[in-house]
Amino acid sequence: MSLRSLDENAAAAARSAVPGSGRQLVELNNVDKIYPNGTIAVRQVDLAVSEGEFISFVGPSGCGKSTIFNMIAGLTDHTRGRLSVLGTTPRDARTHNEIAFVFQEHTLLPWTNLLENVTLPLKLRGVPRKAREEEGRRALELVGLGDSVKSLPRQLSGGMKMRVSIARALVSRPKLLLMDEPFGALDEITRQTLQDELLNIWQNDKRMTVLFITHNVFEAVFLSTRVAVMTPRPGKITEIVDIPQPFPREETFRSDPQFGEYVRAVSDAMKFKPAAAGERE
Amino acid sequence: MAKPMPQEALTPSVRRGLNAPSAGESGKSVAFDPFRERLQQILPPLAVFVLFVGGWELLVQLLRIPPYLVPKPSDIVKAASDNASNLLTSVSTTVMEAVVGFLASVVIGTLMAILLALSKTIEKSVYPYAIILQTIPIVAVAPIIVIWFGAGLNAIVIISFIISFFPILSNTLIGLHSTDRNMTNLFDLYNATKLQTMWRLRIPAALPYIVAGLKISCSMSVIGAIVGEYIAGIGGGKGGLGYAITVATNKLHTPYLFACGLSASLVGICFFLLINRLSRWLLSSWHESEMRH
Numbered sequence: 001m002s003l004r005s006l007d008e009n010a011a012a013a014a015r016s017a018v019p020g021s022g023r024q025l026v027e028l029n030n031v032d033k034i035y036p037n038g039t040i041a042v043r044q045v046d047l048a049v050s051e052g053e054f055i056s057f058v059g060p061s062g063c064g065k066s067t068i069f070n071m072i073a074g075l076t077d078h079t080r081g082r083l084s085v086l087g088t089t090p091r092d093a094r095t096h097n098e099i100a101f102v103f104q105e106h107t108l109l110p111w112t113n114l115l116e117n118v119t120l121p122l123k124l125r126g127v128p129r130k131a132r133e134e135e136g137r138r139a140l141e142l143v144g145l146g147d148s149v150k151s152l153p154r155q156l157s158g159g160m161k162m163r164v165s166i167a168r169a170l171v172s173r174p175k176l177l178l179m180d181e182p183f184g185a186l187d188e189i190t191r192q193t194l195q196d197e198l199l200n201i202w203q204n205d206k207r208m209t210v211l212f213i214t215h216n217v218f219e220a221v222f223l224s225t226r227v228a229v230m231t232p233r234p235g236k237i238t239e240i241v242d243i244p245q246p247f248p249r250e251e252t253f254r255s256d257p258q259f260g261e262y263v264r265a266v267s268d269a270m271k272f273k274p275a276a277a278g279e280r281e
Numbered sequence: 282m283a284k285p286m287p288q289e290a291l292t293p294s295v296r297r298g299l300n301a302p303s304a305g306e307s308g309k310s311v312a313f314d315p316f317r318e319r320l321q322q323i324l325p326p327l328a329v330f331v332l333f334v335g336g337w338e339l340l341v342q343l344l345r346i347p348p349y350l351v352p353k354p355s356d357i358v359k360a361a362s363d364n365a366s367n368l369l370t371s372v373s374t375t376v377m378e379a380v381v382g383f384l385a386s387v388v389i390g391t392l393m394a395i396l397l398a399l400s401k402t403i404e405k406s407v408y409p410y411a412i413i414l415q416t417i418p419i420v421a422v423a424p425i426i427v428i429w430f431g432a433g434l435n436a437i438v439i440i441s442f443i444i445s446f447f448p449i450l451s452n453t454l455i456g457l458h459s460t461d462r463n464m465t466n467l468f469d470l471y472n473a474t475k476l477q478t479m480w481r482l483r484i485p486a487a488l489p490y491i492v493a494g495l496k497i498s499c500s501m502s503v504i505g506a507i508v509g510e511y512i513a514g515i516g517g518g519k520g521g522l523g524y525a526i527t528v529a530t531n532k533l534h535t536p537y538l539f540a541c542g543l544s545a546s547l548v549g550i551c552f553f554l555l556i557n558r559l560s561r562w563l564l565s566s567w568h569e570s571e572m573r574h
C-alpha cells in the first residue's frame with residue numbers, strides 16, 4: 001500500500017513544520033505487565049511514539065489499554081522490558097510535570113469550583129495563586145468554558161465536565177497527554193464536538209503528543225495520525241495503522257471515501273486475531 | 282465560592298457550629314423551605330404527641346395511679362417548674378460536660394483517624410486495640426476512670442469523651458479509606474505528597490462520613506456525661522442531670538426524675554439538630570445526602 005510507504009512521522013510533519021518534531025517521546029521495548037495477582041495484562045509490547053503524534057489505541061476491553069497508559073504515566077510499574085518516557089523513566093517524567101492524564105470519569109472535585117479544579121495540578125506544585133488562576137482561565141478558555149469559572153461541577157452536563165477535565169490536563173502545558181476513553185460516556189453529538197475541539201487544541205499546540213484510548217474505530221480514525229490495534233489474552237499491540245490524512249481535518253473527512261478505507265483497515269486489523277473475536281463489544 | 286474550604290471547615294467549624302446561637306440559625310432555615318411543606322412535616326408527629334400526652338394524663342387520672350409510680354404529664358411539668366433553677370443548673374452542667382467531651386473526641390478522633398490513614402503500619406498495629414477497647418462496657422470503665430481521676434468534672438468529661446470517641450474514629454477512618462481510586466491516581470499523577478492528598482482529597486471526600494460519625498457521637502456524649510455523673514456525681518448544688526437523677530431516685534421524687542430524663546433527651550435532640558445543621562452547611566453544595574431539591 002502506498003500509505004504504508006510514508007514515514008511514520010509524516011502525518012505529524014504534515015501538521016507542523018516545526019524542525020525537530022520527530023524526537024522520540026515514548027518508547028516501549030518488549031514490555032510485559034503482570035499484576036501481583038498473576039494476571040498477564042500485556043505481553044511483549046513494542047511502541048515508539050514521536051513528538052507531535054496523535055495515536056489512538058483500539059481493542060476490546062481487558063486487552064491492556066489502560067495498563068499501558070498507567071505504565072507510561074508511572075502509575076504502575078512494568079514487569080519486564082524497557083520503557084522510557086521523554087528520555088527518562090515514567091516516574092521521572094511525571095515528576096517533571098510533563099505528563100497529563102484524562103480519565104473516562106471526569107474525576108473533578110465536587111466541593112470546589114471549576115477554576116479550583118482546573119488549577120489543582122498547579123496548586124499541588126506550589127504555583128502562586130495569581131499565575132495559577134491566569135493559567136486556569138487560559139485552559140478553561142481553550143475548552144470554551146471561560147465564563148463559568150465559578151460554577152461547581154455538579155451544575156455541569158457530562159460533556160462540560162469532560163471539558164473541564166481536559167482543561168485541567170492542559171493547564172500544566174504537558175508534553176504528553178494520555179486520554180483513557182475520555183468520550184466513552186458521552187452522546188454522539190457531544191462526542192463529535194469534543195473531537196473537533198480536541199484536534200484544534202492539539203494542532204495549535206505544536207509540541208503536544210496525544211495518546212488516546214477508545215472503543216470507537218471512527219473516533220480513532222478521525223483523530224489520529226496512527227491507530228494501534230490491540231488484542232487480548234495476553235494484551236498485545238498487533239498492528240499499527242497509519243492515517244496519513246493531513247490536518248486540519250474537517251467534518252467532511254468523516255464522509256470521505258478515504259475515511260471509510262481507513263476504518264476498514266483498522267476493523268480488519270481488529271478482526272484478524274481469532275482470539276479477539278469472542279471479546280468484541 | 283462562598284462555601285468554605287472543607288479542610289478549614291473540619292474541626293474549627295464544628296466548634297463554631299456548636300456555639301452558634303440556634304435561634305438565629307433556625308430562622309434562616311425556615312426561609313429556605315416553603316411554610317406549608319414545613320407544616321405538613323410537623324403536623325403528624327405533633328398530633329401523635331398531643332394524643333399521647335393527653336391519653337397519658339387521662340389514663341393516670343382515671344386509674345388513680347400514685348404519682349411516685351407513674352406521674353401525670355402535669356405532675357412532671359409542675360416538678361420541673363418548682364425546681365426550675367435546680368434543673369437548669371443540672372442541664373447546663375451536663376451540657377458543658379458533654380460539649381467538652383464531644384469536642385475532645387472530635388479533635389482527637391479525627392486526628393487519630395488521619396494518623397492511622399496515613400500509615401498502613403500504624404493502622405494495622407493500633408486499630409485492633411481501638412476496637413477491643415470499644416467493646417468494654419462504659420459502666421465497667423467508668424469506676425476505673427473515677428478512681429484514677431477523682432470523682433468530679435475531669436472524670437465525667439473523660440467518660441463522655443471515651444463513649445463518643447469511637448464512632449468518630451471509625452467513621453472518619455472508613456471515609457478516608459473510601460476515596461475514589463481514579464481520584465487518588467490523579468493526585469499521584471500530579472505528584473501530590475501524602476499530606477497534600479490527605480488535605481485536598483481524602484479529608485474533604487471523607488466529610489460525609491465524618492459528619493455521620495459526629496451525628497452518632499453527639500448523642501453519645503450526652504449519654505456519657507450522664508453516666509459519668511451517675512457514677513462520679515458531684516455533691517452539692519452543682520451536679521449535672523445524672524446526679525439529679527440519683528438524688529430524685531433516692532427520694533422517690535418520680536415526677537422530677539421524669540423531668541430530668543426528658544431534659545436529658547431534649548439536650549440530646551438539640552445536639553443532634555445542631556450537628557444536622559452543621560452537616561447541611563458543610564455538604565449542601567456538593568454532596569447528595571444533603572442536597573436540597
Ligand SMILES: Nc1ncnc2c1ncn2[C@@H]1O[C@H](COP(=O)(O)OP(=O)(O)O)[C@@H](O)[C@H]1O
Pocket residue numbers: 035036037039040041060061062063064065066067068235
Ligand atoms: N490492578 C489490577 N490488578 C489485577 N489485574 C488487573 C488490574 N488492572 C487490570 N487488570 C487486568 O489486566 C487486564 C487488562 O486490563 P486493562 O488494562 O484495564 O484493559 P482495558 O483498559 O483494555 O480494558 C484485564 O484482564 C484486567 O482484568
Ligand SMILES: [Mg+2]
Pocket residue numbers: 065066180
Ligand atoms: Mg480501560
